[in-house]
Amino acid sequence: xxxxxxxSDTARPWQSYHTVYTNAKAGMDGVDKEKVQRxxxxxxxxxxxxxxxxxxxxxxxxxxxxxxxxxxKLTATDISHFxxxxxxxxxxxxxxxxxxxxxxxxxxxxxxAAVETLSNPSLEGKPMAVGSMSMISTANYxxxxxxxxxxxxxxxxxxxxPELIFAPTDFKKYTYYSDLTRKVFQKYDPxxxxxxxxxxxxNVTDVCKEKGVTGEEIAKEIRASVFEETGLTCSAGVAANRxxxxxxxxxxxxxxxxxxxxxxxxxxxxxxxLPVRKIGGIGKVTEHILSDALGINTCEEMLQxxxxxxxxxxxxxxxxxxxxxxxxxxTDTPEVRLQKSxxxxxxxxxxxxxxxxxxxxxxIAEMLSTDMQKEGLCGRTLTLKLKTAAFELRSxxxxxxxxxxxxxxxxxxxxxxxxxxxxxxxRLIGLRMxxxxxxxxxxxxxxxxxxxxxxxxxxDASGKDVDEQRSFGHEAHDISxxxxxxxxxxxxxxxxxxxxxxxDHLDSNHSSELNGDNxxxxxxxxxxETFHNPSSDVTADKLEGTSCLNTVTNGASLLEGEAxxxxxxxxxxxxxxxxxxxxxxxxxxxxxxxxEERQEHCDFHLxxxxxxxxxxxxxxxxxxxxxxVCKDHIVSQSQRKKRKSSxxxxxxxxxxxxxxxxxxNF
DNA sequence: GAACGAGTTTTTC
DNA sequence: GCAGCGAAAAACTCGTTC
Numbered sequence: 001x002x003x004x005x006x007x008s009d010t011a012r013p014w015q016s017y018h019t020v021y022t023n024a025k026a027g028m029d030g031v032d033k034e035k036v037q038r039x040x041x042x043x044x045x046x047x048x049x050x051x052x053x054x055x056x057x058x059x060x061x062x063x064x065x066x067x068x069x070x071x072x073k074l075t076a077t078d079i080s081h082f083x084x085x086x087x088x089x090x091x092x093x094x095x096x097x098x099x100x101x102x103x104x105x106x107x108x109x110x111x112x113a114a115v116e117t118l119s120n121p122s123l124e125g126k127p128m129a130v131g132s133m134s135m136i137s138t139a140n141y142x143x144x145x146x147x148x149x150x151x152x153x154x155x156x157x158x159x160x161x162p163e164l165i166f167a168p169t170d171f172k173k174y175t176y177y178s179d180l181t182r183k184v185f186q187k188y189d190p191x192x193x194x195x196x197x198x199x200x201x202x203n204v205t206d207v208c209k210e211k212g213v214t215g216e217e218i219a220k221e222i223r224a225s226v227f228e229e230t231g232l233t234c235s236a237g238v239a240a241n242r243x244x245x246x247x248x249x250x251x252x253x254x255x256x257x258x259x260x261x262x263x264x265x266x267x268x269x270x271x272x273x274l275p276v277r278k279i280g281g282i283g284k285v286t287e288h289i290l291s292d293a294l295g296i297n298t299c300e301e302m303l304q305x306x307x308x309x310x311x312x313x314x315x316x317x318x319x320x321x322x323x324x325x326x327x328x329x330x331t332d333t334p335e336v337r338l339q340k341s342x343x344x345x346x347x348x349x350x351x352x353x354x355x356x357x358x359x360x361x362x363x364i365a366e367m368l369s370t371d372m373q374k375e376g377l378c379g380r381t382l383t384l385k386l387k388t389a390a391f392e393l394r395s396x397x398x399x400x401x402x403x404x405x406x407x408x409x410x411x412x413x414x415x416x417x418x419x420x421x422x423x424x425x426x427r428l429i430g431l432r433m434x435x436x437x438x439x440x441x442x443x444x445x446x447x448x449x450x451x452x453x454x455x456x457x458x459x460d461a462s463g464k465d466v467d468e469q470r471s472f473g474h475e476a477h478d479i480s481x482x483x484x485x486x487x488x489x490x491x492x493x494x495x496x497x498x499x500x501x502x503x504d505h506l507d508s509n510h511s512s513e514l515n516g517d518n519x520x521x522x523x524x525x526x527x528x529e530t531f532h533n534p535s536s537d538v539t540a541d542k543l544e545g546t547s548c549l550n551t552v553t554n555g556a557s558l559l560e561g562e563a564x565x566x567x568x569x570x571x572x573x574x575x576x577x578x579x580x581x582x583x584x585x586x587x588x589x590x591x592x593x594x595x596e597e598r599q600e601h602c603d604f605h606l607x608x609x610x611x612x613x614x615x616x617x618x619x620x621x622x623x624x625x626x627x628x629v630c631k632d633h634i635v636s637q638s639q640r641k642k643r644k645s646s647x648x649x650x651x652x653x654x655x656x657x658x659x660x661x662x663x664x665n666f
Numbered sequence: 667g668a669a670c671g672a673g674t675t676t677t678t679c
Numbered sequence: 680g681c682a683g684c685g686a687a688a689a690a691c692t693c694g695t696t697c
Contacts, residue, residue, distance in 0.1 A: 049684050056675095112679090135685045137679070150679055153684040196679065281690095283677045314691080343687060381671075391684085397672050430686080435671095 027110075027144035027254065036147035036160060043156050052391035060285060067293040067312055079307050086306030086322065093323050098240070099262045101331045102215040104188075104202040105237045105245035106222060108181065109254035111198035113140035114232050115177050116167040128165040129157055134347075137169055141254060174198075177230050184225045188218060191333050193242075201242050203333055216259045223257065240267065243329025246280050271327035272300040279324050290321075299325050338436070342377055343385075344368040345430025350389035352425035360429050361414055368431045369407035378403035379433030382410060384417040387428035396421065403437055 044050040074082075108114065112130040117123045117140065127143035129136040133154035143149075146161035158164050178197040185192040189202040204218045211218075215238035226234050233255035237248025240262045251258040260270055275298055277287045290296040294308050302309065302325030310318045323329070344367045348360060372378065382404075383397040396417045404410060414431055 044684075047683070053684095131685090134683070137685090151685075155683055198679085281677070285676060317691090339688085341688060345686060347685060383672080393674075395673055399671060428685085432687085434689095 027141040028147065028149065030145065031147045033147075039147075039159055040152075040156055043159055048390050060288060064289055064293045067289065070312060071293070071308060074308075074311055078311065082311040083307040085310045086318075089310070089319065089322055090303065090306060090326065093319075093326055093328055097264065097326070097328060098331045099264065099267075100205070101203060101240055102205045102208050102218075102262065103239055103242050103245040103331070104204050104215065104219055104222070105239075105242065105249040106181075106185065106200050106202065106219075106226070106234050107236070107246075107249045107253070108198035108226075108232060108234045110138055110140045110144075111177075111232070112138045112169065112174055113143075113167070115173050116170075118177075118231055119173065120167075123165060123167070126165055127161050127163055128167055129154070130167050130169055132166065132168065133158075136166070139164075177232060180229045181226050181232075181234070184222060184229055187225075188222060193333065193337070201245065204238075214259075216257070219257045219259070223255075241327075241329030241331045243280065243324070244270070244327055245329075247274065247278050250278070267327040271325070272298065274299045276302070276324070281320070282324075299327070301325075339375070339377070340436065341432050341434035342368070342372055342375065342379070342436065343383075343430055343432035344371060345385055345428055347387070347428045350425055350427040352389075352423060354422055357418065357422075357424075357426060357429065358415065361418055361431075362411055364429055364431050365411040365414055366407045368433060369405055369410055372405040372433060377433070377436050378405040379437075380404075380435035381433065382413045382417075383432040383434065384414055384421075385428070385430035385432065386418075386421060386424070386426055389425040389427055391427070394421070399435065403435075405433075 044053070113128055116128065116130055123140075125142060127140065127146060127148065129139040129143050129148055131137045131154055136148070136150065136152055136154050136157055138150045139148040139152075139157070143157070143161055143164055146164075148157040148161050148164060154166060174197050178194075181198075182192075182194060182200070185194075185200050185202055188204055188207050191203070193201040195201060202222075204215060208215055208218055219236040219238050223234055223236055226232065235249050235253040235255060236257040237245040237251065237260070238257065239245040239248050239260040244260055244267065248258040248260050260266060276282050276290055276296060279299065282290075294305050294312070296302060296305055296309075302321045306322055306325070309321045313321065344364050346360060346364055351357065380401070380403055381397055381399045383395050386394045386396075388394070398413050398417060400413065404413075410431065410433070418429075
């Protein structure tokens with residue numbers, strides 16, 4: 001089943017170099033695949049990229065070997081068991097087959113390239129690609145004849161086709177034309193699903209009924225209409241579900257369509273010989289695994305080897321493969337398609353220069369923030385993606401309790417993550433925000449998250465006062481030393497380099513304009529909440545860095561929220577970190593960056609008081625508001641793993657238990 | 667064992 | 680002449696916590 005190293009591999013080493021470029025794409029039927037593979041191999045070998053690809057390839061081979069070994073270990077009883085499992089699942093899937101819908105997948109032909117040709121007719125008939133020397137986004141059909149295609153580095157593309165003309169990407173233009181096509185789609189399915197700028201799924205069941213026409217006729221009409229509106233051609237696939245419609249739209253590309261009748265026999269015949277790679281969601285790696293571990297190359301074989309699929313893959317993956325074997329796909333239109341994450345990343349010449357790296361990070365944070373604000377999104381989990389000079393990928397994430405979208409907040413957390421990875425030589429930095437909601441910054445904490453802090457400050461656990469009460473306008477934050485130093489050195493402040501459109505550039509070395517906010521303390525970054533008590537001047541004292549907190553030597557520490565003031569029975573009692581290190585109540589020492597542990601420690605003392613029965617008056621009175629809390633809960637899991645909780649950990653009260661206890665006191 | 671978070675992998679254009 | 684391989688999103692896996 002598996003491909004073993006043969007003598008031809010040694011004689012023609014490029015044959016075992018798996019790239020995505022030999023996968024048949026529309027317009028590439030007559031391409032000399034071996035020649036393309038050889039050129040790609042020869043231009044790549046010896047590079048760091050190539051070495052990394054080889055590492056990845058070896059990893060996949062290992063995975064395949066493991067799977068084959070697992071297959072070999074399956075006993076006859078195992079196989080018969082999994083055969084039954086597969087058959088049962090196939091019957092269930094078959095019972096749910098829905099052939100009542102007519103789905104249309106519309107795919108614009110070489111979209112970016114076609115738009116470029118439209119605006120520059122001299123490109124007509126010439127091989128051209130949209131992109132740059134480092135990477136191309138798409139190629140027209142003339143270029144595809146040479147093996148040039150999307151996701152190929154420009155320098156390889158030029159080697160394959162020396163006449164190749166490059167056009168820079170212009171997303172504004174593509175968006176404009178995309179909008180024109182969408183206006184057409186809208187007429188046929190108001191709930192059409194845009195898959196990308198140049199692709200959409202339309203449920204035309206209703207419109208076919210209304211007009212008394214077939215899916216084929218609607219497809220023709222739509223394609224004609226798109227051409228009329230844009231001057232661009234597209235291809236369409238018509239089938240009973242989205243998965244099949246997508247496969248169908250590729251069959252008669254460009255400027256064609258294919259209709260798969262809505263009957264089981266037609267679907268099964270169509271799917272039987274279909275290579276698995278044609279299915280959306282099955283890419284280079286899955287194809288490789290299915291082929292080399294299980295000998296599965298066509299969709300039909302998914303069913304034939306159902307027992308092995310059920311034995312080797314997770315339930316959801318097995319189910320997907322079996323449904324592919326049956327030619328099943330989604331037939332519904334999801335009511336809401338919520339975006340799960342939003343990200344921005346940039347590649348640049350590999351560097352270990354920390355100043356440069358921080359500058360890049362800052363640019364990306366800025367771009368991400370802009371994108372998020374455009375979309376009206378805020379997120380809780382920030383992931384830093386890094387690609388080392390050796391092309392190895394890493395990611396580090398932090399999850400905050402608060403949804404954020406401001407660049408200064410993003411940068412604050414991103415800086416911490418990056419700082420932990422230094423020194424490092426990088427060629428890419430990316431930032432991704434997930435756990436999105438659609439509300440703006442400053443949303444209240446999720447009321448289901450019953451943190452002690454939240455409970456205390458809101459009084460009624462609703463959290464509604466949190467933002468109103470957040471009053472520190474001049475906090476220091478825990479941003480990396482770099483930004484503090486940067487402000488001092490003024491190496492960026494006041495520079496007014498142009499900010500370019502982030503989508504159009506690879507390897508752009510521009511520096512974004514750095515406004516004062518990014519260099520100075522920001523108002524939200526420390527996430528410090530102050531609840532001012534008219535009878536206490538804690539807030540004012542802190543702001544002025546005087547009197548009651550003068551045991552803390554470092555003024556900045558005060559502003560970082562490293563002090564806690566707890567009021568008890570109207571009598572002010574200070575709880576703070578002496579010398580920014582030592583708990584004033586029990587004397588336990590904890591470094592300043594143990595933010596979460598410190599918070600936990602504060603909570604512990606507070607809970608201790610409550611347990612001693614000292615709490616009721618505190619909670620009943622408005623003095624509750626005078627607690628100054630440090631709420632920076634944002635600590636990466638990796639950091640958490642490294643650090644152990646305070647020695648008092650054993651006495652920590654589970655938060656839910658605490659709620660029960662304190663509610664009893666009310 | 668479900669939910670969640672972090673980190674990795676895969677796919678797509 | 681020379682070196683040189685992207686960006687975005689989501690799924691998946693695994694460990695931790697409750």
